[in-house]
Amino acid sequence: MAVKHVKDGAAGVALTTLESLVAWGRKYSLYPFTFATACCGIEVMGAFGTHYDLSRFGAEVVRFSPRQADVLLVAGTINYKMAPVMKRIYDQMLEPKWVISMGACASSGGFYNNYTVLQGIDKILPVDVYIPGCPPNPEGIIDAVVQIQKIIETGAPRAAERWPIK
Amino acid sequence: MSVVLEKLSGKFGADIVSTHSNFGDDTALVRRERILEILTFLRDDPELRFDFAMDLTGVDYLGEEPRFEVVYHLYSLEKKHRVRIKVRLHEGDPVIDTAVSVWPGINWYEREAWDMYGIVFRDHPNLKRILMYEGFEGHALRKDYPKAKRQPTIGPEE
Numbered sequence: 365m366a367v368k369h370v371k372d373g374a375a376g377v378a379l380t381t382l383e384s385l386v387a388w389g390r391k392y393s394l395y396p397f398t399f400a401t402a403c404c405g406i407e408v409m410g411a412f413g414t415h416y417d418l419s420r421f422g423a424e425v426v427r428f429s430p431r432q433a434d435v436l437l438v439a440g441t442i443n444y445k446m447a448p449v450m451k452r453i454y455d456q457m458l459e460p461k462w463v464i465s466m467g468a469c470a471s472s473g474g475f476y477n478n479y480t481v482l483q484g485i486d487k488i489l490p491v492d493v494y495i496p497g498c499p500p501n502p503e504g505i506i507d508a509v510v511q512i513q514k515i516i517e518t519g520a521p522r523a524a525e526r527w528p529i530k
Numbered sequence: 531m532s533v534v535l536e537k538l539s540g541k542f543g544a545d546i547v548s549t550h551s552n553f554g555d556d557t558a559l560v561r562r563e564r565i566l567e568i569l570t571f572l573r574d575d576p577e578l579r580f581d582f583a584m585d586l587t588g589v590d591y592l593g594e595e596p597r598f599e600v601v602y603h604l605y606s607l608e609k610k611h612r613v614r615i616k617v618r619l620h621e622g623d624p625v626i627d628t629a630v631s632v633w634p635g636i637n638w639y640e641r642e643a644w645d646m647y648g649i650v651f652r653d654h655p656n657l658k659r660i661l662m663y664e665g666f667e668g669h670a671l672r673k674d675y676p677k678a679k680r681q682p683t684i685g686p687e688e
Contacts, residue, residue, distance in 0.1 A: 444681050445663050479670040479679065480662070488683055 383519065390434070390460075391513040392422035397433035397457065399450060402440030404467040404499040411502035418502075423509045430456040435512060436489075437505075441469040443480045451488050462515070462522060464508045465491045468498040490523035532556050534578060534613050542568060557614040562626050565617055569632045572604060572613065580604040580613065583629070586639035588647035592673035597621040598649055602629070619649065628654040646671035 380388075398408050411418045418424050427433040430453045442450055454463070465485050468474035471494045473483035485491060493511045495504040515522065534556050535549045545568070547559040560568055572580040582605045589599040596618040605612050617626060628651040629636045640651040641660040648669040651657055659666060665682065668675055 444666070444683065447683055477678070479675065479681070482683065483680065 387516050387519065391516040393425075394421075394423040394435050394462075394509060394512060395425050395427045395433045396423055396435040396437045396464075396509075397427055397430055397453065398437045398439060399453065400437075400439040401442065401446065402467075402469060402499075404439035404470070407499045407502055408437065408439050408466070408505060411505040416502040416506060418506060418509065421506065421509050421513070430454075431458060433457055434461055435509075436461065436463045437466060438464065438470045438485050438489075439466040439499075441474065441476060442482045442485055444482055445480070447482050447485075447488055450485065454489055459524075460522060461524070462492045462512050463489050463524075464493045464495065464505075464512070466495045466505065466508070467500055468496070471496070474498060490527035492523045532611075534572075534611060537575065537578060538568070538572070538613075541571060555614065556612065557616065559616045559618065562617045562619065565615075566627045566629065566632070568615065569602065569629050572615075573632055577609075579606045579608045582607050583633035583636045583639070584612075586629075586636055586643060588643040588649050588671070590647060590671065590673045595620070598624050598647060600626055600643065600649060624648060625650045625652055627652050628657075630655060645669070648672065 398405065400408055410416060412424060412426065423435070430436075434457075436454055436457060438450065454461070463485075465471045469476060469481070470485050471491075473481050477483070482488070492515060493508045495508050497504055514520075532551055535551065535558060538558055539546050539549065542560070542564060545561045545564045547561060549556070549558045551557070572578050583602065584605050585601075585603040587601050589601060591597055591599065598619040598621065600617045600619065602615040603612070604615065619626060624647075626649065628640055630640070637654070637656070638660055640654055641657060643649045644651060644654075644657055645659040645661050646669055658664070662670065667681060668679065
Protein backbone atom coordinates (compact mmCIF):
# COMPACT_ATOMS: atom_id res chain seq x y z
CA MET A 365 0.00 0.00 0.00
CA ALA A 366 1.43 3.30 -1.03
CA VAL A 367 1.59 5.89 1.70
CA LYS A 368 1.28 9.46 0.75
CA HIS A 369 3.51 11.72 2.73
CA VAL A 370 2.16 15.19 3.16
CA LYS A 371 4.53 17.67 4.71
CA ASP A 372 1.89 19.90 6.25
CA GLY A 373 3.42 20.09 9.73
CA ALA A 374 0.73 17.93 11.35
CA ALA A 375 1.72 15.09 13.64
CA GLY A 376 1.69 11.64 12.11
CA VAL A 377 -0.46 8.96 13.66
CA ALA A 378 0.54 5.40 14.48
CA LEU A 379 -1.78 2.93 16.15
CA THR A 380 -0.42 0.45 18.72
CA THR A 381 -1.17 -0.98 22.13
CA LEU A 382 0.04 0.62 25.31
CA GLU A 383 2.05 -2.50 26.17
CA SER A 384 3.86 -2.39 22.86
CA LEU A 385 4.61 1.29 23.28
CA VAL A 386 6.04 0.80 26.76
CA ALA A 387 8.03 -2.21 25.59
CA TRP A 388 9.34 -0.21 22.65
CA GLY A 389 10.51 2.49 25.01
CA ARG A 390 12.06 0.02 27.40
CA LYS A 391 13.96 -1.98 24.89
CA TYR A 392 15.89 1.01 23.59
CA SER A 393 16.73 2.42 27.00
CA LEU A 394 18.22 -0.47 28.94
CA TYR A 395 20.44 1.02 31.61
CA PRO A 396 23.04 -1.57 32.60
CA PHE A 397 24.65 -1.88 35.99
CA THR A 398 28.04 -3.45 35.35
CA PHE A 399 29.02 -5.72 38.20
CA ALA A 400 32.50 -6.35 36.83
CA THR A 401 34.87 -8.34 39.03
CA ALA A 402 37.37 -9.85 36.58
CA CYS A 403 38.70 -9.80 33.02
CA CYS A 404 35.12 -9.87 31.65
CA GLY A 405 34.91 -6.28 32.85
CA ILE A 406 37.56 -5.29 30.31
CA GLU A 407 35.43 -6.73 27.53
CA VAL A 408 32.46 -4.80 28.87
CA MET A 409 34.50 -1.61 28.55
CA GLY A 410 35.28 -2.62 24.99
CA ALA A 411 31.59 -3.10 24.28
CA PHE A 412 30.82 0.40 25.56
CA GLY A 413 33.71 1.92 23.63
CA THR A 414 33.57 3.52 20.22
CA HIS A 415 34.53 0.45 18.22
CA TYR A 416 31.61 -1.78 19.25
CA ASP A 417 29.45 1.06 20.58
CA LEU A 418 26.69 -0.49 22.61
CA SER A 419 24.85 2.83 22.44
CA ARG A 420 23.60 1.76 19.02
CA PHE A 421 21.27 -0.50 20.99
CA GLY A 422 20.32 2.11 23.54
CA ALA A 423 22.22 0.46 26.37
CA GLU A 424 25.18 2.76 26.77
CA VAL A 425 24.12 4.70 29.85
CA VAL A 426 25.93 2.84 32.61
CA ARG A 427 24.32 3.37 35.97
CA PHE A 428 26.42 2.86 39.05
CA SER A 429 23.39 3.18 41.25
CA PRO A 430 21.27 0.04 41.23
CA ARG A 431 18.14 2.14 41.71
CA GLN A 432 18.56 3.64 38.26
CA ALA A 433 19.51 0.44 36.42
CA ASP A 434 17.46 -2.08 34.46
CA VAL A 435 20.02 -4.75 33.65
CA LEU A 436 22.45 -6.33 36.07
CA LEU A 437 25.47 -7.30 33.99
CA VAL A 438 27.49 -9.71 36.11
CA ALA A 439 30.91 -9.89 34.49
CA GLY A 440 33.43 -11.98 36.34
CA THR A 441 34.11 -14.39 39.16
CA ILE A 442 31.72 -14.19 42.09
CA ASN A 443 32.94 -15.77 45.29
CA TYR A 444 30.98 -16.64 48.38
CA LYS A 445 32.06 -13.45 50.09
CA MET A 446 30.92 -11.28 47.18
CA ALA A 447 27.62 -13.12 46.69
CA PRO A 448 25.61 -11.27 49.39
CA VAL A 449 26.80 -7.93 47.97
CA MET A 450 25.58 -8.90 44.51
CA LYS A 451 22.29 -10.15 45.91
CA ARG A 452 21.75 -6.88 47.75
CA ILE A 453 22.43 -4.85 44.62
CA TYR A 454 19.95 -7.00 42.72
CA ASP A 455 17.36 -6.48 45.42
CA GLN A 456 17.86 -2.72 45.23
CA MET A 457 17.13 -2.57 41.52
CA LEU A 458 13.62 -1.57 40.50
CA GLU A 459 11.24 -3.81 38.59
CA PRO A 460 11.28 -4.75 35.82
CA LYS A 461 14.87 -5.90 35.84
CA TRP A 462 16.94 -8.38 33.92
CA VAL A 463 20.17 -10.23 34.67
CA ILE A 464 22.96 -11.08 32.25
CA SER A 465 25.49 -13.67 33.38
CA MET A 466 28.62 -12.97 31.43
CA GLY A 467 31.39 -15.50 30.98
CA ALA A 468 32.24 -18.92 32.34
CA CYS A 469 32.90 -17.79 35.92
CA ALA A 470 29.60 -16.01 36.48
CA SER A 471 27.65 -18.75 34.72
CA SER A 472 29.19 -21.80 36.35
CA GLY A 473 32.22 -20.90 38.43
CA GLY A 474 34.44 -21.48 35.41
CA PHE A 475 37.68 -23.24 36.23
CA TYR A 476 37.51 -22.06 39.83
CA ASN A 477 36.22 -25.28 41.29
CA ASN A 478 37.40 -24.48 44.80
CA TYR A 479 36.34 -23.57 48.29
CA THR A 480 35.70 -19.90 47.68
CA VAL A 481 33.93 -19.38 44.33
CA LEU A 482 30.18 -19.49 43.87
CA GLN A 483 29.44 -22.13 41.24
CA GLY A 484 27.28 -19.92 39.05
CA ILE A 485 25.29 -16.85 40.01
CA ASP A 486 22.06 -18.69 39.15
CA LYS A 487 22.44 -20.30 42.57
CA ILE A 488 21.13 -17.04 44.03
CA LEU A 489 19.86 -14.86 41.14
CA PRO A 490 17.40 -15.47 38.28
CA VAL A 491 19.47 -15.16 35.12
CA ASP A 492 17.83 -14.13 31.84
CA VAL A 493 20.74 -14.44 29.42
CA TYR A 494 24.01 -16.31 29.70
CA ILE A 495 27.00 -15.29 27.59
CA PRO A 496 29.45 -18.12 26.92
CA GLY A 497 33.17 -17.46 26.68
CA CYS A 498 36.22 -16.83 28.82
CA PRO A 499 36.01 -13.94 28.45
CA PRO A 500 33.29 -13.41 25.82
CA ASN A 501 34.08 -10.79 23.22
CA PRO A 502 32.03 -7.59 22.96
CA GLU A 503 29.82 -9.09 20.25
CA GLY A 504 28.62 -11.50 22.93
CA ILE A 505 27.51 -8.62 25.12
CA ILE A 506 25.76 -6.95 22.20
CA ASP A 507 24.03 -10.23 21.43
CA ALA A 508 22.89 -10.54 25.04
CA VAL A 509 21.42 -7.04 24.96
CA VAL A 510 19.59 -7.90 21.75
CA GLN A 511 18.27 -11.07 23.39
CA ILE A 512 16.92 -9.00 26.26
CA GLN A 513 15.34 -6.62 23.78
CA LYS A 514 13.61 -9.63 22.24
CA ILE A 515 12.36 -10.73 25.65
CA ILE A 516 10.91 -7.26 26.19
CA GLU A 517 9.46 -7.01 22.71
CA THR A 518 7.70 -10.39 22.78
CA GLY A 519 6.56 -10.05 26.37
CA ALA A 520 8.22 -13.36 27.25
CA PRO A 521 8.41 -14.00 31.00
CA ARG A 522 11.53 -12.80 32.71
CA ALA A 523 13.65 -15.24 34.66
CA ALA A 524 12.55 -13.52 37.86
CA GLU A 525 8.95 -14.51 37.14
CA ARG A 526 9.96 -18.14 36.95
CA TRP A 527 12.06 -17.97 40.10
CA PRO A 528 12.92 -20.06 41.97
CA ILE A 529 13.13 -22.95 39.56
CA LYS A 530 11.48 -25.91 41.23
CA MET B 531 76.48 -24.05 62.42
CA SER B 532 75.61 -20.40 62.21
CA VAL B 533 75.76 -17.91 65.05
CA VAL B 534 71.99 -17.79 65.29
CA LEU B 535 71.51 -21.53 65.70
CA GLU B 536 74.50 -21.83 68.04
CA LYS B 537 73.14 -19.16 70.35
CA LEU B 538 69.70 -20.71 70.22
CA SER B 539 70.94 -24.21 71.03
CA GLY B 540 73.24 -22.91 73.73
CA LYS B 541 70.46 -21.03 75.44
CA PHE B 542 67.55 -23.46 75.16
CA GLY B 543 69.27 -26.86 74.88
CA ALA B 544 66.79 -29.70 74.67
CA ASP B 545 63.90 -27.43 73.72
CA ILE B 546 65.52 -27.05 70.30
CA VAL B 547 64.55 -30.39 68.80
CA SER B 548 66.69 -30.16 65.66
CA THR B 549 68.41 -27.62 63.44
CA HIS B 550 69.77 -27.48 59.93
CA SER B 551 71.30 -24.88 57.61
CA ASN B 552 70.68 -26.30 54.16
CA PHE B 553 71.77 -23.84 51.46
CA GLY B 554 72.39 -21.25 54.15
CA ASP B 555 68.78 -21.30 55.38
CA ASP B 556 69.00 -21.52 59.15
CA THR B 557 66.10 -23.53 60.48
CA ALA B 558 65.26 -24.70 63.97
CA LEU B 559 62.51 -27.07 65.03
CA VAL B 560 61.54 -26.20 68.58
CA ARG B 561 59.09 -27.39 71.21
CA ARG B 562 55.96 -25.35 71.58
CA GLU B 563 56.07 -25.04 75.38
CA ARG B 564 58.82 -22.40 75.30
CA ILE B 565 58.00 -20.74 71.97
CA LEU B 566 57.33 -17.35 73.52
CA GLU B 567 60.63 -17.34 75.40
CA ILE B 568 62.49 -18.41 72.27
CA LEU B 569 60.89 -15.72 70.11
CA THR B 570 61.47 -13.03 72.72
CA PHE B 571 65.11 -14.09 73.01
CA LEU B 572 65.53 -13.91 69.22
CA ARG B 573 64.10 -10.42 69.20
CA ASP B 574 66.00 -9.01 72.18
CA ASP B 575 69.45 -10.62 72.07
CA PRO B 576 71.93 -7.91 71.00
CA GLU B 577 73.66 -10.27 68.54
CA LEU B 578 70.46 -11.55 66.97
CA ARG B 579 67.96 -8.67 66.94
CA PHE B 580 65.21 -10.34 64.93
CA ASP B 581 63.02 -7.25 64.83
CA PHE B 582 60.95 -8.18 61.79
CA ALA B 583 58.49 -11.10 61.69
CA MET B 584 58.24 -11.48 57.92
CA ASP B 585 55.75 -14.29 57.81
CA LEU B 586 53.95 -16.93 59.74
CA THR B 587 52.25 -19.85 58.11
CA GLY B 588 50.73 -23.21 58.89
CA VAL B 589 51.56 -26.51 57.25
CA ASP B 590 49.41 -29.63 57.20
CA TYR B 591 51.36 -32.90 57.05
CA LEU B 592 48.31 -35.15 56.77
CA GLY B 593 49.13 -38.70 57.80
CA GLU B 594 52.10 -37.72 59.96
CA GLU B 595 52.09 -37.26 63.67
CA PRO B 596 52.31 -34.47 64.81
CA ARG B 597 50.14 -33.35 61.95
CA PHE B 598 50.44 -29.57 61.92
CA GLU B 599 53.36 -27.22 61.82
CA VAL B 600 53.70 -23.50 62.40
CA VAL B 601 56.60 -21.74 60.67
CA TYR B 602 57.95 -18.34 61.69
CA HIS B 603 60.09 -16.50 59.15
CA LEU B 604 62.18 -13.93 60.95
CA TYR B 605 64.54 -11.26 59.66
CA SER B 606 66.83 -8.78 61.30
CA LEU B 607 66.85 -5.39 59.63
CA GLU B 608 69.91 -4.47 61.66
CA LYS B 609 72.03 -7.64 61.28
CA LYS B 610 70.66 -8.67 57.87
CA HIS B 611 70.19 -12.31 58.77
CA ARG B 612 67.23 -14.66 58.71
CA VAL B 613 65.96 -17.69 60.57
CA ARG B 614 63.02 -20.03 60.34
CA ILE B 615 61.46 -21.38 63.54
CA LYS B 616 59.21 -24.40 63.20
CA VAL B 617 56.88 -25.90 65.77
CA ARG B 618 54.98 -29.15 65.33
CA LEU B 619 51.46 -29.44 66.77
CA HIS B 620 49.33 -32.51 67.36
CA GLU B 621 46.01 -32.81 65.59
CA GLY B 622 43.98 -33.20 68.76
CA ASP B 623 45.55 -30.14 70.37
CA PRO B 624 46.63 -27.61 67.70
CA VAL B 625 47.25 -24.82 70.19
CA ILE B 626 50.23 -22.50 70.49
CA ASP B 627 50.90 -19.26 72.35
CA THR B 628 50.35 -16.12 70.33
CA ALA B 629 53.38 -14.02 69.39
CA VAL B 630 51.43 -10.77 69.20
CA SER B 631 53.14 -9.62 72.40
CA VAL B 632 56.53 -10.08 70.68
CA TRP B 633 55.72 -8.60 67.26
CA PRO B 634 52.31 -6.86 67.00
CA GLY B 635 52.42 -7.24 63.22
CA ILE B 636 52.14 -11.00 63.46
CA ASN B 637 48.49 -10.58 64.45
CA TRP B 638 46.99 -11.04 60.99
CA TYR B 639 49.32 -13.92 60.05
CA GLU B 640 48.06 -15.83 63.04
CA ARG B 641 44.48 -15.11 62.07
CA GLU B 642 45.26 -16.43 58.59
CA ALA B 643 46.75 -19.62 60.03
CA TRP B 644 43.63 -20.02 62.17
CA ASP B 645 41.37 -19.40 59.18
CA MET B 646 43.10 -21.77 56.82
CA TYR B 647 44.38 -24.52 59.15
CA GLY B 648 42.43 -24.20 62.37
CA ILE B 649 45.53 -23.60 64.48
CA VAL B 650 44.54 -21.89 67.74
CA PHE B 651 46.76 -19.10 69.03
CA ARG B 652 46.23 -18.90 72.75
CA ASP B 653 45.61 -15.38 74.15
CA HIS B 654 45.36 -13.85 70.69
CA PRO B 655 43.51 -10.50 71.05
CA ASN B 656 41.20 -11.04 68.05
CA LEU B 657 41.31 -14.60 66.77
CA LYS B 658 38.68 -14.69 64.05
CA ARG B 659 38.71 -15.49 60.35
CA ILE B 660 40.55 -13.01 58.14
CA LEU B 661 40.10 -14.26 54.55
CA MET B 662 36.92 -16.31 54.70
CA TYR B 663 33.68 -15.06 56.20
CA GLU B 664 32.11 -15.95 59.51
CA GLY B 665 29.89 -18.88 58.76
CA PHE B 666 32.44 -20.62 56.57
CA GLU B 667 32.54 -24.27 57.60
CA GLY B 668 35.89 -25.97 58.03
CA HIS B 669 39.44 -24.83 57.33
CA ALA B 670 40.09 -24.59 53.64
CA LEU B 671 43.79 -25.39 53.34
CA ARG B 672 43.70 -28.55 55.43
CA LYS B 673 44.60 -31.49 53.23
CA ASP B 674 41.42 -33.33 54.17
CA TYR B 675 39.16 -30.43 53.19
CA PRO B 676 36.95 -31.91 50.42
CA LYS B 677 37.75 -30.36 47.07
CA ALA B 678 34.14 -30.32 45.97
CA LYS B 679 32.70 -29.09 49.29
CA ARG B 680 30.22 -26.26 48.83
CA GLN B 681 29.64 -23.61 51.44
CA PRO B 682 26.23 -22.30 52.48
CA THR B 683 25.51 -19.11 50.56
CA ILE B 684 25.13 -16.26 52.96
CA GLY B 685 23.21 -13.16 52.11
CA PRO B 686 20.76 -10.49 53.11
CA GLU B 687 17.62 -11.92 54.65
CA GLU B 688 15.12 -13.31 52.17
